[in-house]
Amino acid sequence: MTAPARDKNDPRLPWASMRGGSLCAAARCAVLVALCVLCYGNSLHGELVHDDVWAIINNPDVRPGSSLWNVFTNDFWGKRMADNTSHKSYRPLCILTFKLNILLGGMTPLYFHLINVCLHCAVTCLLMHTGEHCVFRDARLAFITALLFSVHPIHTEAVSGIVGRADVLACLLFLLTFHSYIRSVAVCGSVDSLPSTVSLSSLVVSLMLGTCAMLVKETGVTVFGVCVLYDILVLCHKPLSHLSGSRLRDLLRSCSPFIKRAFLISAYVVIIMSFRLWLMGGSMPLFSEQDNPASSSPHLLTRCLTYCYLLSFNAWLLLAPVMLCYDWQVGSIPLVESLGDIRNLATVLLAVVMVSLCVHCVSSLQKEESREVVVGVLFLVFPFIPASNLFFRVGFVVAERVLYMPSMGCCILVVHGLSRLCSMLGRWGTTVLSISMLLLLLLFSWRTVQQNHVWLSREALFRSGIQILPQNAKVHYNYANFLKDSGRSQEAIHHYITALRLYPQHASAMNNLGTLTRDPDEAEHYYRKALDTNPQHNRALFNLGNLLKSQGKENEAEALLKDSIRFGPHFADAYSSLASLYAEQKHFAEANAVYVRGIEKCPDSSDLHNNYGVFLVDTGQGELAAAHYQRAIHLKPAHYVAMVNLGRLLRSSNENKEAESWYKRALQVTRKVDILSPLGALYYNTRRYEEALQVYREAAALQPDCTDLWLALAQVLEMAGHSEEAEKMTLAIISREDGCIECYRLLSAIYSKRGNYTEALDALDRALHQNPNDVMVRAELYFSKGNQLREMNQLDRAFESYEHAVELKPDQPQAWMNMGGIQHIKGHYAAARVYYQRALLLSPGSKLLKENLAKLDRLERRPTEEA
Structure with a gap:
């Protein structure tokens, strides 16, 4: 199938004065890999950001201990495919790569990024191989195409963002499927019949690889359409052109090999797509208006014009990736609502270009010219169809990562166009185009390196969104969430308010704003406003329920928390809050039932297991509590709160060594006062005063304003024999806080x-x-x-x-006994007996009391004996 090498004097795009084939494939691959590494090397130090958090960190299916079966029954984010709130994105093979990443390198982001860069290198080299064997007649053009693809800035989201692995890996499988399909078809040596299927095994492998591409990302299934059209337009074109005048029976007999392949592919696609629809529960995913505003428009004209404009917008991103952003939702691209909108010119221009390409494609086939335009158009158009809103709504306006596969077609068409220009221009024109192409590669490389910096951290990513698209409410909301998590509340409030100004119906922004305000009335206002916008907003229901619970409005709080669970059955915090409400009301059976139901619905919630453990301890079921604490730690190895709770439970059973080990394990996660304080108490109570001193000194340094810590440190100093230092410390506490009663008691001691x-x-x-x-x-x-x-x-x-x-x-037996002792010393034996007996009632096993009463008996008998 490989066309003969071009003449060495062919003027098209002479990038270097090299003879065809002088640069071996291995050397060219090495250059491509080196260029990929240079462009994406700075992404290796990035964090897990944006969707990576939900797809990897918060995804229960990715954790090492989770069941493999869940990967094949849940969506990309860990929800059941049949769930109404599911995204319906079924990508089990991509999730398996994440699990393998964690198995080999833990949650270290470096290894995730390293795999993504390696996959991009593989795709780039395979694209060059595809260009050499299936597209271009000149291997140099295939190399230039791969060069352009390797540095294209539109790929930064797919390569630098870990979630983009789905697109990169699907692209790799797309190309492998394409090659396997072509290997299954014979090189046509006769013009009297269409090429036959010479390798059934290669055809079956192509079906399997295409299925794998679909199981990595949904767009992978489009490779089957590309294969069939490449078959008919390229592999079968020459025989068909000679058979066009044949009788229908002869034509059908000659076309039989292709018809069989096309029928097999079509039937197989119908089967796997039916299976895919069955997995989705027969329903499409539900997206909100902010996800895809055009889809929510009631006007057909608005939807059509906007969808068409978005096609031209995506095409522009491929050609001039100057303005890149991680999110294009909520106001980033206003709807095209009328025919008079000037943006319709872009739509018309794209239509003209695509029609011209198709005409050129047909004419080139008639003239039996190159396959470059055919493959370029197929690779450009087909992988983008699922994201085009043509057959179903998608959950985004523009997503740069979905352009990873279509960019292959774009690169092929660009290089094809430049080669045609070079063939029409003279030597000087060719030189100018060559220099221009070199500058374009350098510019793209620089832009890619710069864009990688955006993906290094959450803050950098969210800041870039505000700089690029300040009119986008979603980027303000995301940045506000980051600021809220970082404790920068005032800045977060500013950006939440900005998000609401840009998109007043943003219920989540209202809810989160309520969590930041200190005024309970204002917080309630925001929660209720969020629920007016979205009555099923489970987090607003949860927050309002908690607020009312703290105000003693238990009945309304209970109803809200129940609704929060009803609309978010996998929201573990709602179960904990409702159960704690029942526990406070002493309705322990109801609380236990809520915890059990919550664990059934959210078995991978470490916090829910921990909270249930606390409840079990409070209700005297310590043995069961230990199992739930351990389950929480198993689910989240860094859950130091569960470790401390387990340590306290063991401490209450006098299992001091085990308790100490759990406290120390928690300290390996973080050095916090909440861990140091119980460890210090353990050392103090077991008379390990020097170790207690070290622990309490560290705790006091971490929280210098905490009086209780300084008081505990002073108590340890006093017991360790450092009474002068203990006295100074206690007096210092009293000087700051005169009402410290425990300080006076310690000072007295x-x-x-x-x-x-x-x-x-x-x-x-x-x-x-x-x-x-x-x-x-x-x-x-x-x-x-x-x-x-x-x-x-x-x-x-x-x-x-x-x-x-x-x-x-x-009920103080010691006080009664001391009162009896004083009366005893004074000789008031009858009164002493009364106090001793009162003390004995409270402490019947006291030997000292019994001895004192015996002494009284002897003293009272002595005068009688003397008489």
Whole structure:
């Protein structure tokens, strides 16, 4: 099938003074790979951004422990294909590559980007191979086509964005399918019959590869149409032109090989597309107005004019990729609503160009010229058909990644056009075009490298969107989400408001704005406004339900949270919130049922398992709780909250070593006060004071304004024997916060340990002067004061303090026993017995009380014996 080499003096596009075939295929591939790496090398350090977060990080099907079966039953984002909210994008093979990425290199973005760049290199080399064998008569033109393709800036989203792997891998399989199909057809040596199928195995392989292309991305199925049309227009064209005058019977007999291939391909496509429709549950995906505004227009003229204009807009992006953006929704491209819109000229121009190409294609075939225009048009048009809104609505206005495959046809046509110009111009004209092409390659390379910087981080990507399309509400919304996640609330509010100014019906922007406002009434206003726009907005229902729950409006909150679950059955937070509402109402059975249903619907929600574990601990089911904490950690290995909760549970069972190991494992994820504090408490309670000191010092450094941490550190210092430092630290806390009752108690303990009982007593009096509202705290203070007075041998005052303590808290056996001891010392044996017996009722197993009562018995019997 490869045409003979052109004459070395052929003037068309002489990029270098090289003879045909002087540069071997391996060397040309090496040049292409090097150029791809130079253009996309800076993308290797990028993060997982935009759709990568939902397709990889938040996709339960991608996680190593998830079932492989889910990959083949769920959509690209991890939802059930039959779900009404599903995107209906069925790409299991692409998801499998993500799983393999994680299996080999974890979640490290570098390896994801590396695979994308390698795939782009493979596609570029395979495109050159295709050009050499199936398109151009001159291998140099195929090389130039691949050069242009390798650096085209329109590819940055597909290559630098990990989700774009679907387009790149589908393109690779598209070309492999095309080659396998051509190998199955004989090179026609006779003009009396159409080429026969010489390799059934190659034909079957092409069917399998085409199916794989479709299972990577839906556009891959278009390769079958390209194969059939290439077969009839190129492979069978010459015989058909000679058989055009034959009788119908002879013509059908001669065309039999092609008819069989075309029927097989058509039947197979019908089968796999029927299967695809069955997987979708027989319904098409539902998209909102902001996803594709033209599709929501009630006017047929508006829809048609806008769709046609979008075709010319995409064509312009291929020819002049100057203005590139990751999102073209919500106002980026206003609708074309009338025939008088000047943008219709672009549509007319594109129509003229396409008609001219088709005429040129027909004439070139009649003259038995090159296949360049045929393949160029097929590669340009067919892969774009699924994104054209021609047969069904799509969920975007313009998406640069879907132009990855059509750009092959564009590059072929551009190089073909330049070669024709060179053949018509003289040597100087050819030189000028060659230099121009070289400059174009350099310009494209520079633009690609610059555009890669945009995809390095979420902030860079979202900032670029605002710079390129400030009229796009969606880019303001996305940037506001990033600012909100980064804690930059005021900037986030500004961009949410801007998004609402540009698109007042943006319910999610209203909802998120409500989460940022500090005024509950204002937040409620935004939530209700979001629900007026979209009554089924499950997150607005959830947020409003939580707000009303915090205000004590439990019935309305319950109804809202139930609706949030009804409209978002896989929204795990709604189950947790509703269950916690039932738990607060002491409706533990209902709360448990909600948690169980939530885990059934959202089995991969680590937070839901963790929250259920907390509920089980609170209801005394610690053993079951441990299993859910461990499940949460299995689902999300960095879930440090579940690790800390598991550590607390083990600590309550005195399994200190296991608890310590979980706390330390949590610290490997992040160094936070919420982890350091319970670890410090564990060390303190197990008398490992030096280790407790290290932990509490780090915690206090992380959160220097937290009084409780400094107080805990002072307590550890006092127990570790650093009483002077503990005293200074406690006095420093009191100087900042005079009402710190626990500080005075600690100060009293420090002074008492030194024997400074007067200062210890003064510290307790100052604590009592704070008049604590907590009755238990006041009772403990009086008890401590009684102990100090007893140490100072002020027994009457000590007895009064103990009396105050038991009045506030009657169930203090130690206070009753100390009161009995004072009466015992004073010789008031009857009164002492009353207090001892009261204490014994509260602590029946106390040996000391029994010994004291025995002493009283002996003292009371002694006078009788002496008498």
